[in-house]
Amino acid sequence: MIRYDFNNLRAERIGEHGVSDQEIKALEPRLRQAFENVRKMRQEKQLGFFDLPYDTALADEITKLAADLKRKFENFVVIGIGGSALGNIAIQSALNHPEYNLLPNGKRRGLRLFVPDNIDPDRLHGVLDLLDLNKTVFNVITKSGNTAESISTYLIARERVIKTVGIEKHGEHFIFTTDASKGELRKIAPRENARCLTIPATVGGRFSVLSSVGLLSAAVTGVNIRALLDGAKKVDQGQRMDQAAGLVEIWKNPALLGAAYHYLLDVKKKKNVHIMCSYSHRLRDVADWFRQLWAESLGKRVNRKGQVVHAGQTPEKSVGVTDQHSQVQLYVEGPFDKVITFLSVSQFDHDITIPQAFDDVEGFAYLGGKTLGDLFHYEERATELVVTQTGRPNCAIRISKVDEEALGGLFFLLELQTAYIGELYDINTYDQPGVEQGKNFAYGLLGRKGYEERKREFEAAARPDPRFVVST
Amino acid sequence: MIRYDFNNLRAERIGEHGVSDQEIKALEPRLRQAFENVRKMRQEKQLGFFDLPYDTALADEITKLAADLKRKFENFVVIGIGGSALGNIAIQSALNHPEYNLLPNGKRRGLRLFVPDNIDPDRLHGVLDLLDLNKTVFNVITKSGNTAESISTYLIARERVIKTVGIEKHGEHFIFTTDASKGELRKIAPRENARCLTIPATVGGRFSVLSSVGLLSAAVTGVNIRALLDGAKKVDQGQRMDQAAGLVEIWKNPALLGAAYHYLLDVKKKKNVHIMCSYSHRLRDVADWFRQLWAESLGKRVNRKGQVVHAGQTPEKSVGVTDQHSQVQLYVEGPFDKVITFLSVSQFDHDITIPQAFDDVEGFAYLGGKTLGDLFHYEERATELVVTQTGRPNCAIRISKVDEEALGGLFFLLELQTAYIGELYDINTYDQPGVEQGKNFAYGLLGRKGYEERKREFEAAARPDPRFVVST
Numbered sequence: 027m028i029r030y031d032f033n034n035l036r037a038e039r040i041g042e043h044g045v046s047d048q049e050i051k052a053l054e055p056r057l058r059q060a061f062e063n064v065r066k067m068r069q070e071k072q073l074g075f076f077d078l079p080y081d082t083a084l085a086d087e088i089t090k091l092a093a094d095l096k097r098k099f100e101n102f103v104v105i106g107i108g109g110s111a112l113g114n115i116a117i118q119s120a121l122n123h124p125e126y127n128l129l130p131n132g133k134r135r136g137l138r139l140f141v142p143d144n145i146d147p148d149r150l151h152g153v154l155d156l157l158d159l160n161k162t163v164f165n166v167i168t169k170s171g172n173t174a175e176s177i178s179t180y181l182i183a184r185e186r187v188i189k190t191v192g193i194e195k196h197g198e199h200f201i202f203t204t205d206a207s208k209g210e211l212r213k214i215a216p217r218e219n220a221r222c223l224t225i226p227a228t229v230g231g232r233f234s235v236l237s238s239v240g241l242l243s244a245a246v247t248g249v250n251i252r253a254l255l256d257g258a259k260k261v262d263q264g265q266r267m268d269q270a271a272g273l274v275e276i277w278k279n280p281a282l283l284g285a286a287y288h289y290l291l292d293v294k295k296k297k298n299v300h301i302m303c304s305y306s307h308r309l310r311d312v313a314d315w316f317r318q319l320w321a322e323s324l325g326k327r328v329n330r331k332g333q334v335v336h337a338g339q340t341p342e343k344s345v346g347v348t349d350q351h352s353q354v355q356l357y358v359e360g361p362f363d364k365v366i367t368f369l370s371v372s373q374f375d376h377d378i379t380i381p382q383a384f385d386d387v388e389g390f391a392y393l394g395g396k397t398l399g400d401l402f403h404y405e406e407r408a409t410e411l412v413v414t415q416t417g418r419p420n421c422a423i424r425i426s427k428v429d430e431e432a433l434g435g436l437f438f439l440l441e442l443q444t445a446y447i448g449e450l451y452d453i454n455t456y457d458q459p460g461v462e463q464g465k466n467f468a469y470g471l472l473g474r475k476g477y478e479e480r481k482r483e484f485e486a487a488a489r490p491d492p493r494f495v496v497s498t
Numbered sequence: 499m500i501r502y503d504f505n506n507l508r509a510e511r512i513g514e515h516g517v518s519d520q521e522i523k524a525l526e527p528r529l530r531q532a533f534e535n536v537r538k539m540r541q542e543k544q545l546g547f548f549d550l551p552y553d554t555a556l557a558d559e560i561t562k563l564a565a566d567l568k569r570k571f572e573n574f575v576v577i578g579i580g581g582s583a584l585g586n587i588a589i590q591s592a593l594n595h596p597e598y599n600l601l602p603n604g605k606r607r608g609l610r611l612f613v614p615d616n617i618d619p620d621r622l623h624g625v626l627d628l629l630d631l632n633k634t635v636f637n638v639i640t641k642s643g644n645t646a647e648s649i650s651t652y653l654i655a656r657e658r659v660i661k662t663v664g665i666e667k668h669g670e671h672f673i674f675t676t677d678a679s680k681g682e683l684r685k686i687a688p689r690e691n692a693r694c695l696t697i698p699a700t701v702g703g704r705f706s707v708l709s710s711v712g713l714l715s716a717a718v719t720g721v722n723i724r725a726l727l728d729g730a731k732k733v734d735q736g737q738r739m740d741q742a743a744g745l746v747e748i749w750k751n752p753a754l755l756g757a758a759y760h761y762l763l764d765v766k767k768k769k770n771v772h773i774m775c776s777y778s779h780r781l782r783d784v785a786d787w788f789r790q791l792w793a794e795s796l797g798k799r800v801n802r803k804g805q806v807v808h809a810g811q812t813p814e815k816s817v818g819v820t821d822q823h824s825q826v827q828l829y830v831e832g833p834f835d836k837v838i839t840f841l842s843v844s845q846f847d848h849d850i851t852i853p854q855a856f857d858d859v860e861g862f863a864y865l866g867g868k869t870l871g872d873l874f875h876y877e878e879r880a881t882e883l884v885v886t887q888t889g890r891p892n893c894a895i896r897i898s899k900v901d902e903e904a905l906g907g908l909f910f911l912l913e914l915q916t917a918y919i920g921e922l923y924d925i926n927t928y929d930q931p932g933v934e935q936g937k938n939f940a941y942g943l944l945g946r947k948g949y950e951e952r953k954r955e956f957e958a959a960a961r962p963d964p965r966f967v968v969s970t
Binding site: 027028029030031032033036039107108109111112123124125127128129143144145146147148149150151152153155156171172174175177178179181182184185209210213214231260261264277278279280283298299306307308314317318321322324325326327336337338340342343345347348350351352353354355356357358359360361362363364374375376377378380381383384387388389390392393394396397398399400401402404405407408409411412414415428435439458459460461463464465466467468469471472473474475484487488490491493494495496497498 | 499500502503504505511579580581584595597599601615616617618619622623625628643644646647649650651653654656681685686703732733736749750751778779789790793794796798799808809810812814817823825826827828829830831834835836846847848850852853856859860864865866868870872873876877879880881883884886887900907911930931932933935938939941943944946960962963965966967968969970
C-alpha cells in the first residue's frame with residue numbers, strides 16, 4: 027500500500043551527507059530495543075493510539091451521529107487547536123473536493139466544514155459573520171476540557187447560538203469531544219444538554235487524528251472513516267516478527283527503518299531540518315499535521331536519564347511543484363543541513379490533457395498532448411534527481427492514490443516512525459513540558475487565580491530598550 | 499508605521515546565542531558598504547523593485563482595468579506560480595474577509611479570487627469544475643512567458659473557455675502579465691486578443707508583488723492598491739542619510755539593522771533556521787511569500803568571488819497562536835539553531851468579548867469579560883517572554899493594524915532587508931541558478947527539443963535498489 031524508498035539517504039549513493047549501510051547495521055541492536063520498548067508500552071496500555079484503528083464500534087457510532095447531523099445542519103465548525111485541528115484539516119484537504127465549501131448543496135457529500143484553528147478575532151469574526159447559526163453545529167474538541175483558546179471560542183459561539191435559537195435548543199448545536207471524566211467541558215455537558223464523544227486518556231493530541239477527534243468532522247463531510255482506520259490497521263499489522271528468532275524484521279519495517287535513518291541523519295550528519303515535501307497538493311496539510319507530531323514529540327531539553335540534550339529536528343512544510351519556485355534553489359545550493367521526505371502519489375483522480383495549440387510557438391508546442399499529471403510527475407522526478415545529484419539526503423513515501431486507506435496508513439506510519447525515533451533519542455516522546463510556562467504567563471496576564479506570581483514575573487521582565495526598537 | 503524590535507536578539511539580553519552590541523558595531527563599515535552597493539545598483543537601474551512604489555500611473559491603470567473586470571465577471575483566476583502567486587495570496591488573506599469567496603455577491607468588494615499556485619491536476623480540476631467560465635477571467639502571470647506550469651494551465655483554461663464562449667470572444671477572458679517584449683506569451687497576445695500588463699525587466703519574481711503581478715488580483719477584490727504602494731514608499735523614504743557625513747544612518751534604518759543581526763546570527767551563531775511567526779492569522783501568507791524571498795535570494799552555492807559558500811538560512815512559516823500547540827515545544831526546548839521573527843499586530847478590525855458564563859467553573863470563569871484579542875495578545879507576549887527567557891534569539895516586526903499601507907510597508911521592508919543581507923553574504927541575491935537543472939530534466943522527460951541529452955542523463959541515473967524500498 028505504501029512504499030518507503032530510502033535509497034537516496036544512503037552514503038553509498040549520495041556521498042558524505044548520507045547514512046552508510048554499515049551505520050544502519052551498527053544501529054540494529056538499538057532498533058530492536060526501540061521496537062521492544064514501544065511494544066512494551068503498548069502492551070501496558072500506555073500508548074492508546076495503537077488501539078484506534080481497531081475501534082470499529084466507535085467508527086460506526088460516529089457514522090451514525092454524522093448521518094443525523096447531516097440531516098439537521100448545513101455547517102460544521104471545529105473549535106479546537108493544534109492536535110484538535112491539524113488532523114481534521116489534513117483529512118479534509120486530502121479527501122474532499124478542493125473547493126468543497128464553495129460547492130452548492132447538492133454537489134457536496136456532506137456539511138460545509140470550517141476549522142479556524144486560531145483565535146485571531148478577525149478570523150473567528152469571519153466565520154461567525156458568514157454562517158447561519160440555525161444551521162450550524164460546533165464540535166468543541168479539547169482533551170483537557172480547559173484549553174483557553176477553545177473554551178473562549180466556545181463561550182462566544184454558545185452566546186451567539188443562544189441568541190439565535192434560544193436557550194432551550196442551543197445544546198443541540200454543540201458536540202463536546204473530551205476526556206471521559208476529567209475536565210470542565212465534561213462537567214458542564216449534562217447541564218448544557220450537549221452530546222459528548224470521548225478522547226481516550228492514553229491518546230495524546232498529536233496522536234489523536236484517528237480517534238473521535240479527527241473522525242467526526244471527516245464523517246460529516248462524507249469521508250469513509252472505516253477505510254481510514256483500515257489503512258492504519260494494515261500498516262500496524264504489516265509489522266512482521268521473525269517467528270523463529272522472536273525478533274522484529276527490521277528490514278521489512280519501514281517505520282523502524284525511517285526512524286533509524288532520520289535519527290542518524292540528525293545526530294551524526296547534523297541535518298537539523300526535516301522538510302516534508304508533499305508532491306500532491308491534496309497532501310499538503312498532512313505536512314502541517316506532521317510538523318506538530320515531529321516537533322512536539324522530539325523537541326526535548328532532557329532525555330530520560332535527565333541529561334540535557336536539546337533534541338529535535340525542525341520540521342518544515344513544503345509543497346511540490348509549487349515550492350520548486352520558492353525553496354528548491356535553497357535545497358539544491360544552500361547548506362547541507364536538511365533531509366527531505368517526499369510524499370509521492372502515482373495516480374490522480376482527475377488528470378487533464380494539455381491541448382495541442384500554437385504549434386509554431388516552441389515554448390508551448392512541446393506541452394501539447396501531455397497531461398498535467400505527466401508534467402507534475404516529470405517535475406517531481408527531476409527535482410528528486412537534482413537534490414540527489416547534489417548530495418542532499420532525501421527519501422520518498424509513495425502511495426498509489428490519495429484515498430481513505432492510504433491516508434490512514436500514512437498517518438499511522440508517521441506516528442510509528444515518531445514512536446520509534448523517540449526511543450532512539452531516549453526521550454519522552456509523549457509529553458510537552460516546554461509549553462507550560464507560556465500558558466502560565468498567559469493565565470497570569472488574564473488574572474486567573476493561582477497565577478499571580480507569573481504575572482509579577484512577567485511584569486518584572488526587562489522592558490524593550492527603545493534604542494533597539496527602530497521605526498520605518 | 500512599522501516598529502522593528504531587535505532587543506531579544508542581543509547577547510546582552512539573551513546570552514551566548516544572541517549578537518552583542520560590539521559585534522554589530524564591528525560590522526558597521528560593511529553595513530555602510532552594503533547600503534552603498536544597493537544604492538549603486540538602484541541608481542544603475544538594476545533593481546526595478548525600488549521604482550514600483552512610485553508608479554502611481556500603473557496603479558491608476560490597473561484600478562481602471564479592475565473596475566472594468568468587476569462589471570463583466572464574477573471570478574478571477576491567477577495562473578501563476580511562485581513569485582507570480584505568493585504575493586497575490588498574501589495580499590488576499592491579509593486584506594480581505596477571511597471567508598471572502600464564500601460571501602454572497604452583494605457582500606464581497608469584488609470578484610471571487612482563485613490562486614491555485616500548483617499544477618496538481620486534482621487541484622486545477624477542482625477550480626475548473628466549480629466555475630462558470632462565462633463569468634471567469636484568467637490572469638496568466640509569467641515573466642519569461644514560457645513557465646511550463648503556467649503555460650500548461652493556460653492552454654487548458656483557454657480550450658475550456660473557447661468551448662464555453664466561442665473562439666471569437668475567448669480573448670476577453672485572458673489578461674497576460676509578462677515581459678514588455680520577450681517571451682512566447684507576449685508574442686501570442688495580439689492574435690489571441692488578450693490584454694497585457696508588463697512586468698519590468700529588472701523586477702525579479704520574488705520582488706514583484708507591488709508590480710502588475712500583485713496589483714491586479716488585489717484591485718479586483720477591492721484592495722486600495724495606491725495605499726499599498728504608499729506604504730512601501732514611506733518605508734523607502736524613511737531610509738535617512740546623515741547629510742553632513744553623507745552616510746546612511748544605520749541606527750535609524752530597520753532593514754539594514756535586520757540584515758546585520760540576521761547575517762551574524764547565521765554565520766557567527768549558526769542559526770540556520772529562520773522562523774517567520776505571524777501573530778496575526780491574516781499575515782500568515784506573508785510568511786509564505788517571505789519564504790521564497792529569503793530562500794531563493796540567499797540560498798547560494800557560490801559568492802561573488804566564486805568561492806563555494808553554500809549560504810542560506812531555511813525560512814519557515816509559523817502562525818501564532820496556532821503553532822503554540824505545534825511548534826513552541828521545539829522552539830523552547832529544542833536545539834539553539836533558530837531565530838524567530840514575530841510579526842505582531844496591535845489592533846484587530848473585529849475584536850470579540852468573551853461572555854461571562856459558568857461562574858462556578860474555574861476553568862471558564864477567568865476568561866469572561868476579556869476579549870479574544872486580549873487572550874491572543876497575552877499569549878503572544880507570554881510566548882515572546884518564554885523564548886527570550888530560554889535564550890532563543892527573537893525579534894518582532896510590529897504594525898498597529900493590518901491594512902494596505904502597513905502591508906505594503908512590510909513587503910518593502912523585508913525586500914530591503916533581503917537586498918542588504920545579500921550584500922553582507924556577498925552573493926548574487928537576484929538569480930536562481932539552482933533551479934535550472936531540474937527544469938532541464940523535466941524538459942527532457944517532456945520531449946522538448948534541445949533537451950535530449952538531459953533525458954539520457956536522467957535515464958542513466960541510478961534506479962532505486964529494491965532492497966531499500968520497503969513496503970507496509
